[in-house]
Structure formats: C-alpha cells, structure tokens
Amino acid sequence: MRLSGPKDIEWIAAELHCHTVHSDGRFTVESLLECAKRYDLSLIALTDHNTAAGVTELSPALESKYVPVIRGIEWTAYYGHMLVLDADRFVDWRDVTKDGMDEKIREVKENGGLVGIAHPFSVGSPICTGCCWEYTVSRWDLVDYIEVWSVGFPSIHRGRNQRAVDMWQSLLDEGYHIAASYGKDWHFEVDEKEPWGCTYIAVNGSDSDLPHKVKDAIRMGRTMVSMGPRPVVVAHAEGMEILPGDTVREGSDVSLSVMIDGDYRSEQWSKYGFVPESAKVIGRFGAVIAKIDLDGFNPAEIVFKAKKGHFRVVFSGYVMDKDCEIAFTSPYYVNSSEEKQ
C-alpha cells in the first residue's frame, strides 16, 4: 500500500556529514560521491575538518555523474564540532572562545550559511578532540539543525545519541525551532554490519539545483531522521497539508497518515530485518500525545488535537531483533491561538 504526500514534494535521502583525504577521511572526493550514489543517496554535504579544499575538485560533470553536493566545512574547534553549509564567504573560527560561539554563528548566518551542531555528545578530548559540544550557546534560534543521531545503529548505541535527542527535545521545549539530522560522519566506506542511517529531506519540484533546495528545506525544518527506511507522514491540519517545520494553531485537529515505506532504498536496509510496530506522536517534555500500532509496512491513521509547543512522529519496532526506534520526524510547531504564526 502507498501513501502519497503533498504534490511536488519529494523526500530524498542525504548524508550531511562527509570527509575526504582533504582532512582525515580515506575517500577521495570522487570516491565519496561514487559511494554515495551506490548507497542510493540523492545528495551529500562535503564537510571536511577545517577545510573546504575538496570543493575545488567538484564540477557539474562529477556531480551529474554521481550525486549533487552541498559545499560545507566541519569547524573542528577545541570545544565542539560545527557543520557549516554553503556560507557565502569564509568565516574564521580559529579564534573562537568557549563563550564566543554565538558571535561566530551569527556571522555564518549573516553570510547565508546553515549551522548544524555535530555529534554533540560524542566522547571528547583527548580521545576525540573537541568532539563533545561544550561551547556556551545562547542564540539557539540561529542554529538550523542538530545531528541527534550519528554513526551505526543509533537507537541502540544510545550513549551519544539519546543524550543528543534529549538536548534537542529540551531546546524544542524551550520554544526553539531546530531540525534534526543523522550523520554517518563518513570518513571511509564502512562494512556496515548494523544499520547506519540517513537524513530524509523534503524538496520541492525537480532535481534541478538540489543543493539550494535542500538548504532551504533544512532551514525550514523539513527533515526526518532514520536508521534506513523512509518514513511517510502525510499530515493535515486546518484544512491544509503540513510538513515538519510548519506551524499550526493550538487545539487544531491534526490527522496523520503514517507508515514506513517498505520499498524505497530497500536494498540498503532490508537486510537488517526492519519490523515497524508503532508510531507515536511526541510532544513537549516527551509526552506521548497519541500512539498507534503498525501492521508492518502498512499505513495507519492518527488523529489528535494539537497541543502548544511542538510534536513529532516517532516510529518504533524491531531491527535485527532489537526493540528500538526506527525513525522520527523533525517537529511540527504549535502556537497558542493568540500567538502570531
């Protein structure tokens, strides 16, 4: 059975965190792009540590042969790693202090870049230098996304991932609008004996100019995080079809048709034995607003009243015989009726 979402919207699979020999990866630029195509990804972000030199190797011919690329860099600073995508000009992070990241983020945003916090609860220095996010940030409103899941089997290897999700949830509860992403933190082709994930991103229209469409989509919060399969959520409220990142009024009737797409990119993930079991709507402070059991990859309907704050859809089930989360959407936001939307 199929569910179709809004016309002209396609949810594509992307990897937003990639390294090459220009930093500490083993991929050449071309082998990274080739690998991405083989993994049925539609787009990657090239985010080498502290350099954008790999970008000089990109060409329309190369991207056309393999996958389109968002130009980026991973600021690999002393107290955190930050993904900066498609800024109009170079912003120097080398002088950033532990309390000075707000100013740097503002500078990136002024130059049109996207800001994503990478693996915020990875083990830090000296095992992995600067890998744990320890910068003081007060302008979370300027942060576009947080890499809440990363590397292999993120919902089972909960150390870094659950803490990142909790941090993200707290920021959402405070009223910030921040999208979620998954990051392979791809340095070389891994023998994936367990599921690694991807970020699904909603883009409008044709494949033309995909990097800019993806950039806009991330900025609008139109992402879903998955351990492999693509979730489908067709949401309606106030007579409109809505996407993650959209805002509805408190008290609105929200109807969701939800399923895990059993076909899309299935060569990449079906070997891990995904069995979808349920979909939950999670609101502020992690409250379960609604829940429905899933019959495998078939669709189900959820209807509920929007409560102030935000809600997101979380799919759970069995993967490699382990009971775990499979995927989730970025939030839909809910304003109280007197607030301006």
Add this chain to the structure above:
Amino acid sequence: MEERILFSSESVLYEDSTNNTFYYSFYVPEGCKRILIDFSYSPDEMEKGDLRKEKVKACLNKYMPPPYDKELLALVWAGADFSDFPLHNLITVSIDNEKGEYIGCAHRHQSHQVHEISRDRASYGFQPDPINEGLWRIAVQCHAVVTPSVEVKTIIKGEF
C-alpha cells in the same frame, strides 16, 4: 629553481598548550612560485602504561556519564584494561595568504606532514594560490598534547 627558507621554528609545547593556537607570520618575497611546508611533532602518541589508562578512563567518565552508558561505565569500573587504547597528540597547521585569505588546513593524525601550495596545485587540505608577495600566516593549533611535552618543528621554504 632556487629554494630559500622563509621561516623556521622549533618549539616545545606542554599539556597546558592544549586548546591553544599559536600564530606565526612569515614573509613571502616577490617571485616565489611555490611554498613548501614541512611540519612535524614528536612524540606522536602517549606511551603505553598506567598513566595512559588513567587518562582514557578519566575521559570516558567525563564524557559518558550514567545513565546512558551503563555498560561502558561498568567496564570502566570493573577495571577493564584500556592499555591498548591509543592516545595521540594532535597538532595541525593552517595557512592564510598575504590578503588574510584562508588557504586551508591538514586536519589529520599525521605527526610529519609535507605540504605544497602553488598557483596550479596544492596538497590535500589546501587550495591553490597565486603566491603573492607579502606577510603570510601559519596557525599551529594544539588540539591535544597528551604527552608531558612535544617538540614541534616547522620549516617553510619558498621556491623561486
């Protein structure tokens, strides 16, 4: 092709140099066609032993607190032997040209690195640059000094 040393430096950094950046300026004369950077530090990693194990344990305890990593912490508290867990120094160099434009960085665990920058080509991590006369800058970034001290050598040559 004539080769001249444009800058050389030998210094000793200590554990408290970690998370500090040291900037050096060097003059690139007119007519320079290629810049060669030979950067090295020694030792590369912390010797195996109790001190290293303690550092690894302290790091895991700091960054992986309960309740999320009970299994890993249980290993730590059960006295799991982390003696094979390596701890490396990590010091990187980045370069700015005479206009203050960022040319790149070689961020990787490699205690001896040789890089070149010229109009037409550059080593991995760096972008080609016309190499104009002026005051260039090298930034030495100490991401981790885990050994009691580390000797850092930088030689920058120009090819004319």
